[in-house]
Amino acid sequence: MNSEIRGILAIWYRELKVFQREKSRLVGAIVTPVLWLLIFGGGLGSAISITGLNYQAFIFPGILAQSVLFSSIFFGIYIVWDKKIDFLKEVLVSPVSRTSIFLGKVIGGATDSMIQCAILLVIGWIFGAFNIIPGLHLTIFSFIFSLVAIAFMTTSLVSIGLIIGSQMESFEGFQLVSSFLLFPLFFLSGALFPINRLPAWIAPFTFINPITYGVDALRHIILGVSQYGLLADFSVIIGLAVATIIAGTFAFEKMKL
Amino acid sequence: MPIIEIKNLTKKYRDITAVDQLNLQIEEGEIFGLLGPNGAGKTTTLMMLTTLIKPSSGTAKVNGFDIVKNPDKVRSSIGMVFQDPSSDDTLTGYENLKLHGMLYNIPPVEREKRIKEVLELVELTGRKNELVKNYSGGMRRRLELGRGLMHYPKVLFLDEPTLGLDPQTRDHLWRYIEDLARRMHISVIITTHYMEEADMLCDRVAIIDSGKIVALDAPSKLKEIIGGDVVTIKIKEPKIDLIKQLPYISKVDVKDGIVSLTVANASEHLAEILQTIGQVDSVEVRQPTLSDVFLHYTGREIREDSAEGGWADRVINFRSKH
Numbered sequence: 001m002n003s004e005i006r007g008i009l010a011i012w013y014r015e016l017k018v019f020q021r022e023k024s025r026l027v028g029a030i031v032t033p034v035l036w037l038l039i040f041g042g043g044l045g046s047a048i049s050i051t052g053l054n055y056q057a058f059i060f061p062g063i064l065a066q067s068v069l070f071s072s073i074f075f076g077i078y079i080v081w082d083k084k085i086d087f088l089k090e091v092l093v094s095p096v097s098r099t100s101i102f103l104g105k106v107i108g109g110a111t112d113s114m115i116q117c118a119i120l121l122v123i124g125w126i127f128g129a130f131n132i133i134p135g136l137h138l139t140i141f142s143f144i145f146s147l148v149a150i151a152f153m154t155t156s157l158v159s160i161g162l163i164i165g166s167q168m169e170s171f172e173g174f175q176l177v178s179s180f181l182l183f184p185l186f187f188l189s190g191a192l193f194p195i196n197r198l199p200a201w202i203a204p205f206t207f208i209n210p211i212t213y214g215v216d217a218l219r220h221i222i223l224g225v226s227q228y229g230l231l232a233d234f235s236v237i238i239g240l241a242v243a244t245i246i247a248g249t250f251a252f253e254k255m256k257l
Numbered sequence: 258m259p260i261i262e263i264k265n266l267t268k269k270y271r272d273i274t275a276v277d278q279l280n281l282q283i284e285e286g287e288i289f290g291l292l293g294p295n296g297a298g299k300t301t302t303l304m305m306l307t308t309l310i311k312p313s314s315g316t317a318k319v320n321g322f323d324i325v326k327n328p329d330k331v332r333s334s335i336g337m338v339f340q341d342p343s344s345d346d347t348l349t350g351y352e353n354l355k356l357h358g359m360l361y362n363i364p365p366v367e368r369e370k371r372i373k374e375v376l377e378l379v380e381l382t383g384r385k386n387e388l389v390k391n392y393s394g395g396m397r398r399r400l401e402l403g404r405g406l407m408h409y410p411k412v413l414f415l416d417e418p419t420l421g422l423d424p425q426t427r428d429h430l431w432r433y434i435e436d437l438a439r440r441m442h443i444s445v446i447i448t449t450h451y452m453e454e455a456d457m458l459c460d461r462v463a464i465i466d467s468g469k470i471v472a473l474d475a476p477s478k479l480k481e482i483i484g485g486d487v488v489t490i491k492i493k494e495p496k497i498d499l500i501k502q503l504p505y506i507s508k509v510d511v512k513d514g515i516v517s518l519t520v521a522n523a524s525e526h527l528a529e530i531l532q533t534i535g536q537v538d539s540v541e542v543r544q545p546t547l548s549d550v551f552l553h554y555t556g557r558e559i560r561e562d563s564a565e566g567g568w569a570d571r572v573i574n575f576r577s578k579h
Contacts, residue, residue, distance in 0.1 A: 003362035010359030014345060014352075021347050021388075086343040090404075093307050094360035095333040257309055 007096030011104025012111070018078075019112050029116040033067045034123060037133075040192075050194060053223065057136040060124055061218035062191025064146070065153065067120060068113050069189075069211060072154045073182055075109035076161025077174050089257060102162065102252040106245065109158035110151065117150045118143075124222075138222065145221045152237040153214040159244035166248075166255040185211045195227055210240045258321075260285040260412055260444045261306065265315030268301050268468075275301040277468035278315065283446065288438050290459035291448045292547065294557070298468040299448035300340065303414050306446070307337050320411045336410030338402050340417045344389050350376070350400050351385040354407060361408035371407050378433070379403035395426050402430065406437065413437075415447040419454060431458050452547040462547065464554055471554045476547060483545035483553060484508075486523035488530065490516045491538040499533050506530075519545075 019025065037056060041063075045055030082088040091101055121143050128136035161178070168174045188202070189211035198206060206212050217233035220226035226233070261283040268276040276298040283289045291299045304310045306317055308328035317324050320334035344353045354375060358368035376382040379399035389397060398421070405413060415434070419427040435458060438445045449455055455462045456476045464472040464479075472479060484507050495516050501509055505526050508519035516534070520526060523542050531537055552558055 001362070001364070006359050006362050010356050013359065014348065014356050017352055018345070018347050085346070086339055086341040087345050089309060089337075089339055090343040090357075091360065092309060093332060093335070093337045094357075095329060095362070096360050097329065257304075 003095060004097060004100045007094070007100040008104040008107065010096070011091070011101055012107050015105065015108025016111060019108075019115075025112070026116065026119075029067060029071050029112075030119055030123075033063045033120055036066070037063050037127075041133075044192075053225070054133060054135040056133040057128075057223065058194075058219075059192055060133065060136055061146075061222050062189070062215050064117055064120055064124075064150070064218055065189065065191050065211060065215045066186055067116055068150055068153050068214070069157055069186055070182060071116060072109060072113050072157030073161040073164075073178050075105075075112065075158050076163070076165035076178070077171060079105065079162055079165035080168050080171055080174050083169065083257065092257070098252040098255070099249045102159075102248050103245075105162055106155060106158050106248065109161070110154045113154040113158070114147060114150060117154075118147060121146060136222075142222050146218055149214065149217045149221060149234070149237065152234070152241045153211075156210070156237065156240040156244045159241075159248040163244070163248050163251040166251045185209055188212070189215045190227075191215050210236055213237055258285070259283055260287075261317060261319050261446070263302075263306075263315075263317040266302065266305060266312050266317055267314045268298075268305060268310070269313040274468050276305070276312075279468070279470065281463060281470065281473070283444060285444055286438060286442045287460045288435065288445045288447065288458055290455040290462040291446065291465055292450065292452070292455045292462050292551070293448075293465035294450060294555075297465045299465060300416055301468075302465075303337075303416055303446070303448060306331075307335055307414055308332055334411045335414060336405040336408060336412070337414045338405040338416065338418055340420065342397055342401070344397060344401055344404070346389040346392075346397075349386050349388055350381055350392070353389060353400065354385075354404055357404045357407055363408060375403035375407050378406075395422050398422060399426070399430075409441070410443065412444045412446065415445065417448055417450070419449075419451065427454075434458065452551070456547050464551055466555045472550065479547065479550045480545045483519055483549050485519050485521040485545075487543050487545050487549055488518040488520050488523050488527070489541045489543075490518070490530075490534060491540070492516055492535060493538070494535055496533065496535050500530070503530065503533065 037060060041056035041059050048055060050058050079088070082091070092098070121138060124136060125138040125143070127133040128138055164177050165174055168177065188205045188209045190206060195203070195206050195212065213228060213233045213236035216227050217230060217237065220230055220233065259282040261281070263279050263281040266276055266279040267274065279302060291302065293299050301310070305312050306319055306324060308324050308331050311325065319331045322330040322334065324331050345356070348356065351372065354372045355368065358372065363371060376385050379402060381396060381400055381403070384392070384396070389400065392400065398418075402418065418434070419430055422430065431454065434445060437443055447458065459476060461473065461475050462479060463470045491514060493514060495511065497509065497511060497516070500506060500518070503526070505521045506518050507521065510517040518530070520530070527542060531540065548558065
C-alpha cells in the first residue's frame with residue numbers, strides 16, 4: 001500500500017480509538033443539542049411563530065449545524081494536546097508527510113462529527129415520528145443527504161480548528177481564539193432565526209458567513225424551505241472545504257514544535 | 258562512509274546560540290554519546306538531525322541524505338526515542354505499536370510479527386492490551402524504546418533514554434542497546450548526562466558545552482587525558498606546597514578540606530604522598546571517570562541528579578495540572 005495512504009489511515013485509526021474510549025465526548029455532543037432543541041426551542045417557540053413551521057422543527061437543522069460547528073472546531077484542541085504530550089513529535093518524526101498527517105486528522109475529526117450528527121438525526125426522526133416536534137419529518141433520503149452536506153461542513157470546520165490548533169501552544173489560547181470565531185459564526189448563521197427579515201446591518205454579516213449556507217442546505221434537505229437554493233449552498237460549502245484543506249496543509253507545513 | 262556527517266550545524270534562538278558551528282562525523286554501527294549539562298544543545302542537535310526543527314545555518318547528512326533538502330528520506334532512515342513520553346496514553350501498548358507500524362508503512366502481516374518481537378524484547382507481552390495510562394514510567398519508556406526499533410532504523414536516536422528509570426531497568430536497557438547496535442549494525446546516537454551511561458555504552462563520546470564540542474574521543478582515551486589516577490584526600494591542614502613539588506603529581510585541587518590530586522601510577526607513590534601531606538583523615542584512590550574529564554574541560558561538575566525535571570515527574574505534573 002502507498003505509504004502516505006497508510007499514514008492517513010494510521011492517524012484515522014488513532015483518532016477513532018480515542019473517540020471510542022472517550023465516551024464523554026459523545027455524550028456531551030448529543031445531550032447539549034437535544035437540550036437546545038427541547039428547552040430553548042420549546043421556550044422560544046411558545047413566544048414566536050415562523051410562517052408555516054413549528055419553531056422547534058425550524059431550528060432542528062440549525063441545531064445540527066451548531067453541533068457540527070462546535071465539535072468540529074473544538075477537535076482542533078486535540079492537536080494542542082498532542083503537542084503537550086509529545087505524541088505529535090512521534091508522528092512528525094515518522095516518514096509520513098505533514099499533508100497526510102493533516103488529512104488523517106481531518107478525516108478523524110469529520111468521522112466523530114458525522115457519527116454525532118447521525119445520532120442526532122435519528123433522535124430528530126423519533127421526535128418527529130412521536131409528534132414531540134410536530135412537522136419534523138425525516139426520511140431515509142433526507143438522512144443520507146443531510147450527512148453529505150454535513151461531511152463538507154465538518155471537513156471545513158475541522159480544518160479551521162486544526163489550523164488554529166497548529167498555531168497555538170496552550171489550551172487557553174485555543175479557547176480564546178475559537179470562541180471569538182464560534183459565536184459570531186453560530187449566531188449569524190440563521191440557525192435560530194429566519195434570515196429573510198433581518199435588520200439591514202446584520203444581513204451582510206449573515207450573507208458572508210459560510211455557516212449560513214450550511215444551515216440553509218440542511219433546512220432545504222430536511223424541511224424543504226430554503227433561502228438561497230441547494231446549488232448556491234453546496235457551492236459555498238464545497239468551496240470552503242477545498243479552501244480550508246489547502247490552507248490547513250500549509251499551516252501544518254509551517255507548524256512549529 | 259560515515260552514517261552521519263554534521264557540517265557547521267548551527268541553531269540560533271534570538272540572542273541564544275543553542276548549537277554553534279557543530280562539526281562531527283559518526284560512523285556506521287557506532288554507539289555515539291553526546292554528553293553535556295542541561296541546555297548544552299544536545300536535544301537541539303538531535304531535533305535538527307531528526308528534521309523536527311530546521312537549522313539556522315549549516316547542515317548534516319544522515320544515511321547519505323541531507324536534513325534540509327531531503328527530510329523525508331532522512332525520516333525513513335531513523336528511529337527516535339524522545340526524552341518526554343510520546344506514546345498516546347488513551348491507547349493500549351499494542352495499539353501504540355500498531356499505529357507506529359502503520360506510520361512506517363510496514364505491511365500488516367510483517368507488522369504483527371514485529372509487534373510480537375518488540376513486545377517480547379521489552380518484556381511487555383503480558384500487558385500489551387492494557388492502556389498506556391496504567392503503565393509505570395519505566396514500562397512506558399520501554400514501550401517507546403521498542404517502538405523506536407520496530408521499523409529497523411539505520412540510525413537510532415535516543416534522547417536521555419534511561420532518565421528516571423530504576424538501576425535494574427537501566428542496566429537491562431544498556432545491554433539491550435549494545436547488543437542491538439552490534440547485531441543489527443544500527444548506529445545509535447544517545448544524549449545523556451549520566452557519565453556512567455556514556456562510559457559503559459559508547460564507543461565514542463563528544464562532550465558538548467554551550468553548543469560546542471569541547472572534547473571528542475573514546476571514553477578510555479578521554480580518561481587518559483587526565484593523566485593518571487585520582488587521589489582524593491580528606492585532610493584539615495594539607496601541606497600543599499610540599500605536595501606540589503612531587504614530580505609525579507600533575508594537578509592539585511583544594512576544596513572544602515578535600516584535596517584532589519592527579520597522580521601518575523598512584524599505587525606506587527601513595528605512601529610518599531601520605532607522608533608528605535600531613536595528618537590525613539581518609540584517602541581514596543580511583544581511576545579517572547568521565548566526570549573528571551568533564552570537569553577538566555568545562556571547569557564545572559555535571560550533576561547527575563539535576564535532570565531536566567525527571568521524565569516521569571513531568572508527566573505527573575502535567576496530569577495534575579490538566
